[in-house]
Amino acid sequence: MNLEFIGIFVLWLFLFGYVMVASIDFGAGFFNAYVTLTGKQHILSKIIQRYLSPVWEVTNVFLVFFFVGIVGFFPRTAYYYGTTLLVPVSIAIILLAIRGSYYAFTTYGGLKHKRYTYMYGLTGLFIPASLSIVLTISEGGFVTNETPGPALNYWDLFTSPLTWSIVVLSLTAVLFISAVFLTWYAHEAKDEHATNLLRRYALIWAGPMILTASGIVVELHAHNPEHYARLMDVWWLFILSVALFIGTVYLLWKRQAYGTAFGLLTGQFFLAFFGYGIAHYPYLLYPYLTIYDSFTNEAMAIALIIAFVAGLGLLLPSLYLLLRLFLFNKEYVQGKRNDHT
Amino acid sequence: MGNEEAVYFSRGLTELTLSFHIIFATIGVGIPLMIMIAQWVGIKKQDEHYILLARRWTRGFVITVAVGVVTGTAIGLQLSLLWPNFMQLAGNVIALPLFMEVFAFFFEAIFLGIYLYTWDRFENQKKHMLLLIPVAAGASFSAVFITIVNSFMNSPRGFDIVNGQLVNINPILAMFNPAMPTKVTHVLATSYMTAAFLLAAIGAYRLVKGSNHVYHKKGLFLTMKMGLLFSIITAILGDFSGKYLAEYQPEKLAAAEWHFETEEGAPLMMYGVLDNGEVKYALTIPFGLSILAHSNPKAEVIGLNEFAEDEIPPLYIHYLFDTMVTIGMLMIGISFVFLLGFWRRWRFVLTKSFLWIVVFGGPLSFLAIEAGWWLAEVGRQPWILRGIMRTSEAATTSGQVDTMLLLFAGLYLILGIGSMVVLTRMFRKNTVEQELADRASDKAGETV
Ligand code: HDD
Ligand code: HEM
Ligand code: HEM
Numbered sequence: 001m002n003l004e005f006i007g008i009f010v011l012w013l014f015l016f017g018y019v020m021v022a023s024i025d026f027g028a029g030f031f032n033a034y035v036t037l038t039g040k041q042h043i044l045s046k047i048i049q050r051y052l053s054p055v056w057e058v059t060n061v062f063l064v065f066f067f068v069g070i071v072g073f074f075p076r077t078a079y080y081y082g083t084t085l086l087v088p089v090s091i092a093i094i095l096l097a098i099r100g101s102y103y104a105f106t107t108y109g110g111l112k113h114k115r116y117t118y119m120y121g122l123t124g125l126f127i128p129a130s131l132s133i134v135l136t137i138s139e140g141g142f143v144t145n146e147t148p149g150p151a152l153n154y155w156d157l158f159t160s161p162l163t164w165s166i167v168v169l170s171l172t173a174v175l176f177i178s179a180v181f182l183t184w185y186a187h188e189a190k191d192e193h194a195t196n197l198l199r200r201y202a203l204i205w206a207g208p209m210i211l212t213a214s215g216i217v218v219e220l221h222a223h224n225p226e227h228y229a230r231l232m233d234v235w236w237l238f239i240l241s242v243a244l245f246i247g248t249v250y251l252l253w254k255r256q257a258y259g260t261a262f263g264l265l266t267g268q269f270f271l272a273f274f275g276y277g278i279a280h281y282p283y284l285l286y287p288y289l290t291i292y293d294s295f296t297n298e299a300m301a302i303a304l305i306i307a308f309v310a311g312l313g314l315l316l317p318s319l320y321l322l323l324r325l326f327l328f329n330k331e332y333v334q335g336k337r338n339d340h341t
Numbered sequence: 342m343g344n345e346e347a348v349y350f351s352r353g354l355t356e357l358t359l360s361f362h363i364i365f366a367t368i369g370v371g372i373p374l375m376i377m378i379a380q381w382v383g384i385k386k387q388d389e390h391y392i393l394l395a396r397r398w399t400r401g402f403v404i405t406v407a408v409g410v411v412t413g414t415a416i417g418l419q420l421s422l423l424w425p426n427f428m429q430l431a432g433n434v435i436a437l438p439l440f441m442e443v444f445a446f447f448f449e450a451i452f453l454g455i456y457l458y459t460w461d462r463f464e465n466q467k468k469h470m471l472l473l474i475p476v477a478a479g480a481s482f483s484a485v486f487i488t489i490v491n492s493f494m495n496s497p498r499g500f501d502i503v504n505g506q507l508v509n510i511n512p513i514l515a516m517f518n519p520a521m522p523t524k525v526t527h528v529l530a531t532s533y534m535t536a537a538f539l540l541a542a543i544g545a546y547r548l549v550k551g552s553n554h555v556y557h558k559k560g561l562f563l564t565m566k567m568g569l570l571f572s573i574i575t576a577i578l579g580d581f582s583g584k585y586l587a588e589y590q591p592e593k594l595a596a597a598e599w600h601f602e603t604e605e606g607a608p609l610m611m612y613g614v615l616d617n618g619e620v621k622y623a624l625t626i627p628f629g630l631s632i633l634a635h636s637n638p639k640a641e642v643i644g645l646n647e648f649a650e651d652e653i654p655p656l657y658i659h660y661l662f663d664t665m666v667t668i669g670m671l672m673i674g675i676s677f678v679f680l681l682g683f684w685r686r687w688r689f690v691l692t693k694s695f696l697w698i699v700v701f702g703g704p705l706s707f708l709a710i711e712a713g714w715w716l717a718e719v720g721r722q723p724w725i726l727r728g729i730m731r732t733s734e735a736a737t738t739s740g741q742v743d744t745m746l747l748l749f750a751g752l753y754l755i756l757g758i759g760s761m762v763v764l765t766r767m768f769r770k771n772t773v774e775q776e777l778a779d780r781a782s783d784k785a786g787e788t789v
Contacts, residue, residue, distance in 0.1 A: 064443055
């Protein structure tokens with residue numbers, strides 16, 4: 001195993017972490033807005049608030065970790081992606097900023113108004129959409145190397161079916177992941193109404209999610225045959241992933257073992273995410289950047305890996321404490337304790 | 342848009358984002374320490390007032406953290422979006438502290454979540470206070486790591502350039518560059534100082550507005566003590582920063598002091614105006630600059646005549662330096678007089694007019710922070726990496742920076758107004774008197 005590989009593996013793992021926790025967060029915001037609109041907020045809002053409150057800042061750090069890490073391990077990505085992504089990423093930052101601050105303003109500052117609930121819900125859909133554009137661009141074909149520097153071709157980007165399939169996948173996945181997790185959480189909280197409602201949402205979004213995911217494989221066949229061929233080399237990962245998906249849906253359908261259902265779902269996304277990543281290897285941006293030609297020097301790579309291991313030694317116990325106090329604490333989950341400052 | 346414009350707007354956007362972020366970052370670094378001190382005093386003296394101080398500060402702090410987090414995320418991404426060439430080069434050498442900073446954030450974020458939601462959860466109050474240590478440490482370490490990155494930009498070390506290639510890279514040496522000790526400590530001390538004076542200003546404001554509760558007096562006394570301590574440390578470390586500059590970045594010091602010719606026994610000039618290269622109306626302290634630069638009134642200080650025309654930073658940084666130093670001295674004076682008066686029971690320190698001065702001390706400290714950073718950053722120009730890469734070579738080639746500048750300006754306006762509105766509402770609705778009464782009745786309820 002070489003250093004380049006360790007670097008990209010660690011980053012991909014954290015990106016996966018971000019995709020999961022952020023999906024729960026974005027979806028929760030959307031469902032919260034949706035039930036407010038349809039007048040059912042008494043069923044869901046409490047559950048969602050209780051889960052989100054202590055963890056929202058942690059979600060953001062996963063993202064920061066990823067983008068700081070990728071510039072650290074692969075400094076040349078700063079050049080290509082930095083130059084081309086100014087507009088889409090700036091839009092994502094602005095949405096993230098509005099979302100994060102207004103979350104704090106409403107939750108801690110008592111700025112209660114339905115307007116904010118709706119805004120919060122909508123940003124939860126726009127952010128994954130704008131961030132997922134980065135994945136599309138990485139497939140190549142949208143960036144050209146011109147005289148002052150690389151540039152993004154917006155017309156091609158926004159008329160490509162691949163772009164829109166990835167956007168739709170990001171939305172359906174967000175809603176599916178979030179609904180499955182919250183079903184489990186509501187069940188733990190012994191809140192039957194919320195569990196039923198969320199279970200319904202999960203089942204509704206399961207179909208569109210798996211359909212769009214399969215659609216992308218087809219799109220890739222046309223857009224980037226090289227990536228498609230490599231995807232087919234690891235076909236068994238995707239088959240396993242689909243099997244886990246079926247398991248999740250089955251458990252939800254049978255109203256059994258919601259915790260296991262969420263575990264299966266995590267496995268499903270893990271396999272698909274890594275299958276996709278392995279097939280993308282070694283490219284960071286087709287055809288300009290691979291993990292080898294953009295890699296940092298050896299001294300820095302080793303220093304970063306040491307820092308990473310030391311950092312994990314600090315983080316894992318603290319994350320465990322956070323989960324134990326809030327996620328797995330029966331009294332807190334069931335709303336018997338609050339203790340907020 | 343030509344690339345010159347891209348450079349121009351990238352500068353503008355970086356200046357804007359950092360100047361906004363630093364307000365919340367300073368609060369983020371300084372306030373946890375103050376909360377910790379108040380809570381500790383409260384537990385030790387078994388005094389409900391100090392505990393409530395800690396509790397109310399924490400509530401306000403959550404709002405500022407949120408804005409700090411989102412603007413920090415913005416600047417983190419903007420470094421790559423606006424300065425891709427710089428990040429590509431610097432990433433090879435200085436990525437380590439940036440990466441470590443993320444772990445500090447992580448640590449802080451996790452424990453802040455726990456701290457917020459566990460008031461009253463523990464029998465033993467000390468346990469709850471212990472949870473604040475990782476929050477304060479995480480915040481201070483973020484400042485340490487990011488300031489290390491900035492000090493690297495001022496005195497790049499830990500690599501060689503051979504035929505345009507980076508070789509012999511040593512990330513540890515890059516971190517421990519000559520600018521690092523003074524910069525890191527000065528930034529930390531100023532954050533603590535500013536946080537103390539901010540909280541003092543809030544307490545003083547309440548007293549001015551007619552509340553006569555001893556709660557506010559205790560808070561004011563505590564924070565002014567902290568303010569005096571850290572402003573003295575700040576001034577001492579500021580002096581060391583001047584000595585660092587004299588040794589490693591003489592052009593910055595010379596520009597800040599309008600010191601045009603190398604000379605021995607150089608005077609220190611404050612204020613004044615520049616008229617065709619002549620300094621007029623300045624307050625001159627004989628031998629002052631030689632003392633600031635080398636602790637020796639006779640020492641030689643390098644002047645701007647030793648540098649090429651296009652390597653001299655803009656001369657207006659003189660006023661930034663003056664602003665910072667004046668405010669620093671003023672705050673030492675104010676807090677000293679206040680404390681002396683408080684001990685000696687001089688009436689006038691609790692009169693409205695003196696309290697108003699304390700109220701203005703809060704915003705003034707923030708002004709000093711801004712002035713200090715502008716001095717440090719503009720004084721590094723034209724370099725982004727001193728002596729190695731010019732700012733004009735580092736910027737993006739994208740054509741949409743001007744639009745983004747407008748968008749972000751709008752964002753910061755919304756965030757600024759939003760946080761002000763929320764913070765004032767939060768404390769107006771929930772007065773100290775009310776809260777003390779509520780807590781007393783809660784306690785009575787528990788024992789029945
Ligand atoms: C409350 C804020 C505050 C106050 C009262 C002072 N400073 Fe300061 N100063 C800063 C806030 C600051 C800062 C924001 O923290 C800076 C900007 C960048 C940095 O490294 O620290 C800074 C930079 C800075 C620099 C430039 C360092 C560099 O560019 O590498 C010097 C020479 C001084 N300071 C010196 C002083 C002196 C002699 C002071 C006398 C009282 C003083 N400062 C008070
Ligand atoms: C938070 C406090 C800071 C403030 C208020 C601040 C302020 C500024 C200002 C005013 C400029 C523009 C100078 C000019 O072009 O005339 C600038 C430039 C810049 N600063 Fe800082 N800075 C801060 C900290 C940092 C840190 C910690 C870093 C490094 C990680 C950094 C990186 C940069 C970069 C990349 C530029 C652009 C190049 C340039 O114009 O010099 N800044 N900053
Ligand atoms: C170029 C310079 C800077 C960058 C790239 C940067 C980056 C960031 C990022 C990404 C965050 C959000 C972290 C999260 O998600 O929790 C953040 C927050 C923070 N930053 Fe900055 N930062 C810069 C300058 C500074 C400076 C100069 C200081 C201190 C003097 C500072 C202190 C903090 C603190 C304490 C927080 C935590 C939020 C809070 O408690 O308010 N940052 N910064």
